[in-house]
Amino acid sequence: MTSDRIWPPLFERLKTTTGASDQDLQALAALPFTLRHYRENQTVLRDGEQPSECCLIADGFCMRAKTIADGRRQILSIHIPGDLPNLQNLHYAAMDHDLVALSDCTLAFIGHRALKDLIRERPGVGDMFWRDTLVDAAISREWIVNVGQRSTYNRLAHLIVELRERLRLIGRVIDNTFAIPLTQEQLGEAMGVTSVHTNRILRDLRIDGVLELQRGTVKIFDEHKLQELAQFDGRYLHLSPSA
Amino acid sequence: MTSDRIWPPLFERLKTTTGASDQDLQALAALPFTLRHYRENQTVLRDGEQPSECCLIADGFCMRAKTIADGRRQILSIHIPGDLPNLQNLHYAAMDHDLVALSDCTLAFIGHRALKDLIRERPGVGDMFWRDTLVDAAISREWIVNVGQRSTYNRLAHLIVELRERLRLIGRVIDNTFAIPLTQEQLGEAMGVTSVHTNRILRDLRIDGVLELQRGTVKIFDEHKLQELAQFDGRYLHLSPSA
DNA sequence: TGCTGTTGATAACAAAGGTTAAATTGGGCC
DNA sequence: GGCCCAATTTAACCTTTGTTATCAACAGCA
Numbered sequence: 265m266t267s268d269r270i271w272p273p274l275f276e277r278l279k280t281t282t283g284a285s286d287q288d289l290q291a292l293a294a295l296p297f298t299l300r301h302y303r304e305n306q307t308v309l310r311d312g313e314q315p316s317e318c319c320l321i322a323d324g325f326c327m328r329a330k331t332i333a334d335g336r337r338q339i340l341s342i343h344i345p346g347d348l349p350n351l352q353n354l355h356y357a358a359m360d361h362d363l364v365a366l367s368d369c370t371l372a373f374i375g376h377r378a379l380k381d382l383i384r385e386r387p388g389v390g391d392m393f394w395r396d397t398l399v400d401a402a403i404s405r406e407w408i409v410n411v412g413q414r415s416t417y418n419r420l421a422h423l424i425v426e427l428r429e430r431l432r433l434i435g436r437v438i439d440n441t442f443a444i445p446l447t448q449e450q451l452g453e454a455m456g457v458t459s460v461h462t463n464r465i466l467r468d469l470r471i472d473g474v475l476e477l478q479r480g481t482v483k484i485f486d487e488h489k490l491q492e493l494a495q496f497d498g499r500y501l502h503l504s505p506s507a
Numbered sequence: 508m509t510s511d512r513i514w515p516p517l518f519e520r521l522k523t524t525t526g527a528s529d530q531d532l533q534a535l536a537a538l539p540f541t542l543r544h545y546r547e548n549q550t551v552l553r554d555g556e557q558p559s560e561c562c563l564i565a566d567g568f569c570m571r572a573k574t575i576a577d578g579r580r581q582i583l584s585i586h587i588p589g590d591l592p593n594l595q596n597l598h599y600a601a602m603d604h605d606l607v608a609l610s611d612c613t614l615a616f617i618g619h620r621a622l623k624d625l626i627r628e629r630p631g632v633g634d635m636f637w638r639d640t641l642v643d644a645a646i647s648r649e650w651i652v653n654v655g656q657r658s659t660y661n662r663l664a665h666l667i668v669e670l671r672e673r674l675r676l677i678g679r680v681i682d683n684t685f686a687i688p689l690t691q692e693q694l695g696e697a698m699g700v701t702s703v704h705t706n707r708i709l710r711d712l713r714i715d716g717v718l719e720l721q722r723g724t725v726k727i728f729d730e731h732k733l734q735e736l737a738q739f740d741g742r743y744l745h746l747s748p749s750a
Numbered sequence: 751t752g753c754t755g756t757t758g759a760t761a762a763c764a765a766a767g768g769t770t771a772a773a774t775t776g777g778g779c780c
Numbered sequence: 781g782g783c784c785c786a787a788t789t790t791a792a793c794c795t796t797t798g799t800t801a802t803c804a805a806c807a808g809c810a
Contacts, residue, residue: 312742328648330648330649330652332652332656332657332738333738334738336656337656338651338652338655338656340648340651340652341648352641352644352645354637355634355637355638355641356638356641356642356745356750357749357750358742358745358750360645360648360649360742360743360745361648384630387627387630390633390637391598394597394598394633394637394640395598395599397637397640397641397644398595398598398599398640398644399599400644401595401640401641401643401644401647402595402603404644404647404648404651405571405573405583405584405603405604405647406573406603407651408581408583408647408650408651408654409573409575409581409583411651411654411655411699412581412654412696412698412699413575413579413580413581413699414575415796416796416797447756447757447758448757448758448759449757449758453655455655456654456655456656457797457798458797458798458799459757459758460759460760460797460798460799460800461796461797461798463758463759463760464759464760464797466758467759467760495575495576495577499555499601499603500603502599502601502603506600507599507600507601658766659766659767690786690787690788691787691788691789692787700767700768701767701768701769702787702788703767703768703769703770703789703790704766704767704768706788706789706790707767707789707790709788710789710790722776722777
């Protein structure tokens with residue numbers, strides 16, 4: 265993976281969602297970075313750690329997760345190529361959750377110093393990144409709704425549609441089929457239910473002809489039914505610069 | 508309520524959490540604003556609306572909330588004096604949830620233009636606000652954990668401890684007693700359970716001698732037991748500038 | 751090839767939480 | 781004081797989800 269390979273997913277997303285200027289993107293592309301590779305399940309940043317760099321997902325999937333005293337774990341977000349899952353460390357030092365690789369993945373690390381200098385020099389870059397963290401927050405709020413109010417059946421449908429819409433932005437959905445490299449246990453940790461119950465729900469979705477999940481890949485069979493279940497209102501993703 | 512009355516809670520919080528410079532705070536205090544009063548239960552900003560101002564809670568409590576298609580509602584956050592609950596509109600136009608007054612309250616509205624100009628002129632002010640939105644996001648993530656993984660009994664304890672820590676910052680906790688102006692139905696909407704179940708849990712907490720909630724006021728009786736239930740690790744509030 | 755560990759599938763039973771309904775409390779107001 | 785309305789409290793019953801335990805499928809590997 266070389267320099268010209270790490271930026272496309274982020275730039276694609278920024279161009280669609282913020283109408284980023286070419287100059288700002290060129291300035292970004294000039295940033296120095298270090299590539300690191302992680303294996304499935306490997307922890308990238310640990311709760312409590314104080315990283316001096318922010319990372320860009322160049323390839324693969326990651327998750328934020330938090331483990332509480334009794335050992336239960338909640339997955340907080342799923343991150344895909346083009347995401348910057350620890351921009352928050354630009355403004356506070358310590359991680360308050362783990363960042364873990366969901367699949368083998370490649371991350372580009374960019375030092376805080378270089379990022380902060382660029383942001384001071386080009387406020388437009390800062391605006392893009394600030395916006396990015398705000399949309400990230402909006403997604404977290406939607407997850408509160410998902411876990412708090414939707415039935416598990418609808419909840420899983422919503423989670424899948426959200427991920428699909430985000431993957432679509434970076435061109436990773438083909439034939440209504442896309443990657444979701446989580447085990448049933450991890451899907452459960454994202455939804456606040458056990459793996460046993462996740463299995464029940466997946467079976468129902470399969471039997472009802474809505475979708476199938478096999479070895480980390482979802483295939484949607486009944487788009488209409490899926491929409492009806494997810495009741496997905498994507499405004500919270502703020503995909504257009506004007507919204 | 509006059510100019511010298513609206514800023515103290517915010518300044519208190521910023522001084523503790525960011526080590527804000529006096530110049531930055533003075534510049535903030537010079538911002539023009541409009542005061543508006545809201546009654547309990549009145550909607551301040553509606554989902555879909557595109558406000559041209561950000562608001563500072565000068566007095567009273569507000570909440571963010573989202574209503575889904577089947578009519579169920581999830582409370583996403585509770586806001587107290589000194590909070591800026593719609594800073595996100597500086598970077599995207601449309602609200603993706605409602606902002607509602609939980610009690611009678613007074614809000615100071617500051618135009619986006621004035622705020623953006625100040626941020627460009629004084630990047631330190633922008634940093635403080637960006638950080639503020641990042642901590643807001645960290646709180647949302649903790650709410651996902653709360654709703655997804657904790658038992659309702661522990662969940663309510665956690666919610667109460669979090670609110671107390673935030674109120675303590677602005678000097679609103681006296682004798683381990685403080686305001687939490689939510690009905691049992693609203694507490695349920697914050698926890699993702701029904702009002703009937705909220706009532707059961709409150710009864711248990713009362714019987715177990717942990718705390719009592721009456722007419723919007725909590726009194727803690729057994730701090731040790733409360734800690735044990737909430738398993739509260741406040742690092743996600745990032746109360747110190749160095750963390 | 752067969753071993754091993756992880757993931758997925760399923761069943762029986764238990765616990766948590768939802769639904770509905772009814773009664774009670776308490777504050778605001780005439 | 782008495783009325784009204786919202787909020788609280790409780791009970792009975794039902795649904796959803798968790799727990800525990802097996803077993804099957806499957807990938808990695810010696």
